[in-house]
Amino acid sequence: MSRWMVNVRGNSFSAGSMDELKALAKKGELGGGDIVQPPGAQEWLYAVEIPELKASIRVDPMDGLDLPQEQSSGVSPIVKGIAAGLMALVSIGLWGYALSVKNSMPQADQLELIGKHGLSFSEVLVTGTGVELQADATGSSGVVAPLPKNKKAELLAKRGNWYKLRYDGKEGYAPVDSVIPAYYFADERTKLDYDPLYNPDKYVYVMNSSWMMPAESKQKNASIMSFMLQNDSKFGMTDLRIVAVLKDGTGGVLEQKEVPVEGVMAANRSEMVGTLLPASKNEQPRVMLTSDMMKLAETDDKVTSRWLDGVEVILPSAQVAEASVTLVEVRAVPPEG
16 A cells, blocks of 8 residues: 655644645645655655655745735835744744654654554554445445544454454444554564564464364264464464355355354464364353363363364255365454553
8 A cells, every 4th residue: 555644743644645745735734844754665754855746835934924025126124134034933943843743753663652653553544535344344234333534443353355443432344455554654674573463364374174074973964174273473363263165066165154263372383273062052162272272171171071173064965075264354462562
């Protein structure tokens, strides 16, 4: 996503193009002393330092004084001197303020300061216009709430090209390219370091998957999907959701089941996923990481006898030729502080 970051008198926002910046400058909403950061750049620049933008910037600090024109023979040297002095003071004030704002921006090795400047690790800034929280990650199940531009929202998870967000107490999904995460304001090295927080699906994946029909199953046509999850990041991963899909010989979907996976995956670790079968009829099966089952077993020695290695999926009547498991949603655990 190529966007310009802008800071005008302490207020930060983004612009989608040079044309948008020029329009702001022509309207007087962006001055030469305000600072901008080009897409992909690490440094902040004064607006007047950008050649394409300079011509659009209004230079009118003295417009309100209604002074005579320079060529007028009736202008006193004293008036000229006062005007020049005022011009210099205004210029110094603008540039001095811009410099103070620029110097207050967080450095790459101080990313935690982003929270003090408006964004924390678990927040994003809404940059799109007319963005709405959707009920699901397809945009076809209704609107939950509007997401006003330049407002902050809490990042809950990522699902494909959608972020799951919380805004004003409501939860829903919004397109990834309609918001900017906190690490956008950092240098390239820091962005790479913290990328798993905002793109966790790139670092967690299914491996060693297989499926079978156990002869000892109590339920007819029960199929067991066995698989592991691998976390290749330095952050813990949680709020995992997987989808098990069964297909026929033509590739048609016969059965599809989405289930949440309990637990937090440790950093740089692979782990089996299984099902804790209910102890009574009033309980539901719980799909979870093996490590979480082991924690339960420390206080309940009967847990291991109810443990099933994998996720149970009931086979349809048609012939199943292919089965797969996919991770569809995940959240990275932000660092503390």
